[in-house]
Amino acid sequence: MSLRDLSVLYLLAGLACAVAVYRASPEGRRRAALAAALCVPLWPIWAPVALTARRAEPGGAPGTADAAARVQGALREGVSACAGTSFEALLSREAAARIEAEVARAAARHAELDALLRQGGFDEAAAAARVAEIERGGAGSGRALATAHLHLENIRRLRAMRDRDARALEELADLVQALRTQLVLARFAGSSVEGVGGIVSEVWARVEGLGAAIDAHGGASSGEPIET
Known part of the structure; x- marks a missing residue:
């Protein structure tokens, strides 16, 4: 050469x-x-x-908008790679649209939780300080202390939901990008359908997990109380 x-x-x-x-x-x-x-x-x-x-949001949380965009881009490229091949049934346009919809739901919930937790009434440090203040007050503060502990625990649970959503979306974005490259490789290298099926199953498991988490805790970010 x-x-x-x-x-x-x-x-x-x-x-x-x-x-x-x-x-x-x-x-x-x-x-x-x-x-x-x-x-x-x-x-x-x-x-x-x-x-x-990687772009990070304030506070060090992964950028869910970026993760959702990565999922969308990788899905569309994956669908294009499948078109007209034996892999088309594994990732159809309809399936990709369903995945995109679940990712959009998760990203929207994360954004709502993040905005909520930036409000003054959801400041974890302030809530913890209030608990410490009541504890220093001594006897006669049992009910107030229980209420302050409940408030602090609810804030921590909301933060955990937000951070879990962010991690799940980042992991799904990485997985969908791997699926995209697997499909492209399979198209040009002539790999078997079975070789792609495993990663497709994992993608669907992650997507269903996202949907189940949102449905199970749907009221947590819409003003409904969190049971303890």
């Missing part, structure tokens, strides 16, 4: 990485375009850094 051929291959690889980085970037269009442009000459170094970057 000549130097010219190697240069063409290097350039094509750089362009492919640039497209991937632009599409995966959580930044605005201008910054995404800059990151993509850097990939063309520097893709062996820059592409792994850019593609593994």
